[in-house]
Amino acid sequence: MAIEGADLVKAAAFLGAGISMGLGAIGPGVGEGMAAAKACEAIGRNPKEAGLLTRTMLVGQAVSESTGIYSLVIALLLLFVV
Template identity: 45%
Template sequence: MELLAQVEGNVNAIGYGLSAIGPGVGLGIMIGKALEGMARQPEAAGILRINMFIGVALIEALALLGIVAGFLFT
């Protein structure tokens, strides 16, 4: 219990760093699967690329909401 009492400062940066792992893994999986789909069916590359960019925007928006929430709830 004494160790917890010694932690000082803003711990939000640690929390956001840990929560950024989720969107990072999600982006890696999504982009990898989109590239795999483009390699398997080149004629569908346009549709896959558009859907991939929409997904990237939504995942990044959630990551930004996480950092904003970390600053708001201090």
């Protein structure tokens, strides 16, 4: 099995895409979970504001999702563009 340079580069791009999305998914997953746990706590303390709190939770989670989306973009770029 002869390995050529282009083949090696392609293999590295695939591996990079997998690692990028894999590692990039850790932070948002944990962070969004913390946001949701605190939102539940806040609703438990002040149930009247459940709507506002859920909305705020979703906005906060959307922001912490952004790094996951960056990882997804980089993974897709490595797979299909580079």
